[in-house]
Structures are given as C-alpha cells and as structure tokens.
C-alpha cells in the first residue's frame with residue numbers, strides 16, 4: 239500500500255466494514271450499530287512547516303472481548319489487540335516480519351502471529367518475554383492439569399487448610415498480599431518453574447501464575463488489591479487492608495491457574511496452532527534497549543506497531559515488583575533500565591534515537607505505527623514531538639490517526655460506583671521509510 243492510499247483508506251473508513259474482516263466474533267451488537275454512525279474528522283497539523291493529515295475516527299470496535307482470548311493478560315498501558323490488527327492487515331502480508339520494540343505483554347507480537355506474520359519483539363523488562371513466549375506455544379488443558387497435579391501443590395494447600403502453615407521471618411511485606419499458605423504454594427511453584435530450560439508447559443504455568451499474583455477478585459492469589467494493572471505498593475495495600483478489615487485469604491493456587499488457563503485458551507484451536515507453528519522458528523524476542531536492537535537484521539522488518547514509555551506517567555517498577563519477586567528478577571535493576579524521561583525534551587531525544595534504530599531495521603517502504611496515548615489530560619500533545627523526531631531520523635511522516643471512542647467508565651472498586659462518560663483515544667503517528 240502506498241501512503242496516499244493509506245490516508246484515503248483512513249479518511250473513508252467506516253467501522254461497519256470491519257464486521258466482514260473480524261476474525262473471531264462476527265456478531266453485531268448495539269454499540270457497533272452506534273459506532274457505524276460516527277463521522278470522520280479531518281484536520282491538518284502543522285509541524286516544522288509540514289502539513290500532516292490528522293484523521294479522527296473510530297477505527298475499531300468498543301466491544302469488550304473482541305480480541306483473541308490469548309491476549310487477556312493485564313499489563314500497564316497495554317493497547318487492545320484491535321490496534322495492531324488494523325495495521326497488520328493493511329500494511330503487511332503473511333510471512334512479513336512485524337516488530338514491537340517496546341512489546342510489554344506482547345500485544346503486537348501475538349496479533350502478528352495470529353495473522354500469520356512473523357513476530358519480532360523486544361522489551362527492556364525481562365518480564366515481557368516471560369509473559370509472551372508461552373502464549374505462542376500453548377499446552378492443552380489436560381497437559382496443564384497433569385503438570386499441576388504432579389508438582390505437589392495439593393498437599394501444601396491441604397496442609398494449609400488444616401492450619402499447619404507458618405509465617406516466615408522476612409515475609410512481612412509479602413503477607414500484606416498473600417496468606418502464608420498461599421505463599422507456601424507459590425514457593426513450591428517458583429522452585430519448579432523459575433529456571434532455565436523449562437519446557438513449554440512449565441513456561442505456560444509460570445506465565446499464568448505471574449499474571450494471577452494480584453488483583454481484585456478471588457481469581458487472583460492475593461487479598462483484594464486495586465485492579466491488576468495498577469501499582470501494588472506495600473504501604474498502600476496495608477492501608478487498604480486496615481481500612482476495609484481485609485486479611486489475605488488462603489487460595490487454591492492450582493485451581494486458579496487451571497481456571498485462567500481455560501479462559502486464555504478459550505479461542506485457541508487447530509487454526510491458531512498451525513499459524514503459530516508456521517512462524518515460531520522465525521520469531522525473535524530480545525531483552526534490550528530499544529535504541530540498540532542487535533539481533534534484528536538491517537532491512538528485515540515490514541511493519542513496527544508500538545507504544546513507547548510515556549513521559550513520567552507510568553511507574554513500571556511500582557507495578558511490577560511482585561512479578562519480579564516471583565520470577566527471581568532484581569526489581570531495582572529491571573526498573574533502572576526502563577526509560578522514564580521526566581522532561582519532554584529528553585523524551586523527544588530518546589524517541590529520535592529509537593527511530594534511527596528502527597529505520598535501520600525497516601525494509602525500504604516499511605512502516606511504523608507509533609502510539610502515544612493521552613498524556614496529562616491532553617495538555618502535552620506527544621505527536622507534536624514525535625513528528626520532529628521522525629524527521630530527524632530520516633522517516634517520512636504519513637499521517638496522524640486518532641482512534642477515538644466514547645465509553646462509560648465504571649469504577650466499582652472499593653464500593654465506589656462511579657459511572658462517568660469519557661473518551662478513550664489512541665493517537666497514532668504513522669511513519670514510513672522511503673522506498
């Protein structure tokens with residue numbers, strides 16, 4: 239596709255077209271009917287003397303559970319599977335390489351594999367590979383059940399239920415979240431799963447356990463915490479426990495893992511298995527700084543779909559310390575390597591260096607879709623800083639697409655029902671390497 243065609247397609251796009259190309263769920267519903275009436279807004283953004291088309295539309299559905307079930311892992315600041323799918327379907331063909339240099343939970347990579355494209359992924363946080371790779375080689379539910387039965391969790395759970403569990407010195411912070419009997423089960427799991435050379439079934443169980451550590455329902459190992467993609471800090475949780483009289487309940491770790499496995503595997507079938515088998519050997523995953531992607535060859539990538547760390551808004555270290563603890567990762571080291579520029583100028587410099595590296599990796603005519611979200615209530619328009627960074631790195635700026643959708647926010651946590659209308663937007667800067 240050439241840039242003019244893409245701009246035309248974005249401009250003329252109507253959401254109802256998507257129903258034909260939806261892979262996993264073709265049913266229509268009322269919200270889609272409403273969405274079909276949304277109109278495109280066209281503006282021009284002037285940056286450094288260039289006029290860039292800025293197209294606002296609803297490019298994908300607001301319905302929940304639209305994406306493949308394998309996406310359903312929480313991760314801070316992740317995007318929905320529909321976002322990469324929209325661009326992968328239009329800008330690549332099966333067998334092409336799709337890269338995400340800030341892959342997080344791996345949304346772009348998983349979606350690429352589901353569409354028969356070869357996923358390349360990178361994130362400086364080692365948790366990303368732990369979360370993504372097992373989902374590209376899922377075991378069956380019989381295999382997860384068999385493995386869970388063989389690990390010996392049942393005995394530890396039964397002992398704890400009979401009251402024979404003990405707090406361990408040094409566990410005070412962990413026990414703000416977990417019952418000592420739950421912790422004992424987690425330690426058995428850790429010993430078995432957190433090691434080099436684990437097979438795909440063990441790696442799957444480790445991924446699911448990592449995801450189930452904390453959350454706000456009995457489907458998690460912890461006492462009720464903030465929703466699972468919020469920061470989990472010892473002091474704030476201690477206060478919540480005191481205020482609401484909460485004590486971490488004993489959880490059946492084996493059952494929780496099996497239930498989440500069933501839910502993740504809901505849409506996984508022979509078709510997705512064969513798509514994954516076809517691309518797995520060419521897939522590549524790194525734990526590097528996005529400015530230095532050794533391991534990705536020059537001119538090998540057709541499309542990048544990514545969203546970088548934003549200016550100072552997400553505390554990845556605060557979010558991830560328990561996940562790091564479970565996985566034997568030094569949380570401080572992991573958080574120090576994560577880029578969180580405090581000033582917009584430093585962020586722009588960082589993004590320029592990332593673009594230089596991506597330009598090296600792209601095939602001529604290859605694309606970058608760079609998602610920058612809303613920062614500080616829209617008072618900083620990050621796209622205005624992305625455009626000069628892209629120009630500095632020798633990339634062509636094709637358009638800015640703003641995916642905008644109305645939503646009703648229900649914050650029902652901690653007994654506060656708060657229904658508010660709002661707008662969700664993804665701001666996408668679309669760039670291209672010259673042909």
Ligand SMILES: C[S@@+](CC[C@H](N)C(=O)[O-])C[C@H]1O[C@@H](n2cnc3c(N)ncnc32)[C@H](O)[C@@H]1O
Pocket residue numbers: 313314315316317318339340341342343344345346360361362363366526527528529544545546547548554575576577578
């Ligand atoms: C906005 S999140 C990406 C979320 C992702 N799109 C998803 O759907 O899960 C940004 C990611 O950038 C990673 N990161 C931060 N600094 C980095 C760097 N210098 N190099 C590579 N990754 C980095 C963080 O660990 C985080 O996972």
